[in-house]
Amino acid sequence: xxxxxxxxxxxxxxxxxxxxxxxxxxxxxxxxxxxxxxxxxxxxxxxxxxxxxxxxxxxxxxxxxxxxxxxxxxxxxxxxxxxxxxxxxxxxxxxxxxxxxxxxxxxxxxxxxxxxxxxxxxxxxxxxxxxxxxxxxxxxxxxxxxxxxxxxxxxxxxxxxxxxxxxxxxxxxxxxxxxxxxxx
Numbered sequence: 001x002x003x004x005x006x007x008x009x010x011x012x013x014x015x016x017x018x019x020x021x022x023x024x025x026x027x028x029x030x031x032x033x034x035x036x037x038x039x040x041x042x043x044x045x046x047x048x049x050x051x052x053x054x055x056x057x058x059x060x061x062x063x064x065x066x067x068x069x070x071x072x073x074x075x076x077x078x079x080x081x082x083x084x085x086x087x088x089x090x091x092x093x094x095x096x097x098x099x100x101x102x103x104x105x106x107x108x109x110x111x112x113x114x115x116x117x118x119x120x121x122x123x124x125x126x127x128x129x130x131x132x133x134x135x136x137x138x139x140x141x142x143x144x145x146x147x148x149x150x151x152x153x154x155x156x157x158x159x160x161x162x163x164x165x166x167x168x169x170x171x172x173x174x175x176x177x178x179x180x181x182x183x184x
Contacts, residue, residue: 014066016123019047019054028065028106032149035104039068043102046070052101055127057120059109066109069120071127074099074142076165076179086139086181097140097179098128121160121180128182141182144175154178 017023025039039054046052052070059066075094078086088095103124105116121141128141143162145153154176162178 013060015058015060017056017058019043019056019068023056025065028068028104030104030107030110032104032146034149035102038070038102039104043068043070054102055123057116057123064108065106066113067105067116067120068102069100069104069124070102071124072099072101073097073138074140076140076142076177079166082166088139095140096136096138097142098124098131098138100124100141100143103143117156118160121157125180125182132182139182140179142177142179145178146175148174 021044025043028039029036043052043054047054052072054068054070056065057067058064074097076097077094078088083089083095100121103117103120105120109116125141128138132138141162142165143157145157145162147154157178160180162180165177165179
């Protein structure tokens with residue numbers, strides 16, 4: 001998948017690739033060490049165990065990793081009011097979703113380019129829609145916004161169309177469960 005975002009001179013500067021065992025990950029570094037550790041130590045094992053699929057955004061010219069995301073299957077519980085908001089008149093307790101389990105942008109690239117994180121959400125949406133077209137259905141894109149490491153992450157996801165899952169909201173959590181309706 002060829003990437004285009006930001007200014008015109010950034011066109012075709014990036015490529016989204018699925019993680020493979022032969023890929024070097026050593027050049028990636030974001031400010032949250034837990035996310036670096038996941039990419040280096042757990043992402044390939046999680047992929048091999050069919051727990052999460054990881055996608056890398058690489059700069060074409062250098063091959064460096066600008067960002068990554070890991071996607072998993074999910075289901076969310078919605079209150080009656082939340083179901084009504086999305087016109088979901090079904091007796092199901094949970095609704096299927098695709099979850100962004102991890103999303104991280106390299107420190108270097110977050111300073112050099114704007115919009116990479118939002119692009120990665122768009123790429124997750126694109127993958128979810130492809131899944132809906134070809135394999136199985138998911139109504140939402142979900143995320144557990146990591147407010148422990150970055151309080152501004154809530155505003156970032158809201159800017160990208162996510163809303164809090166009230167059914168799962170707990171003020172004492174280190175993350176806030178959020179959803180984006182794929183079909184609006």
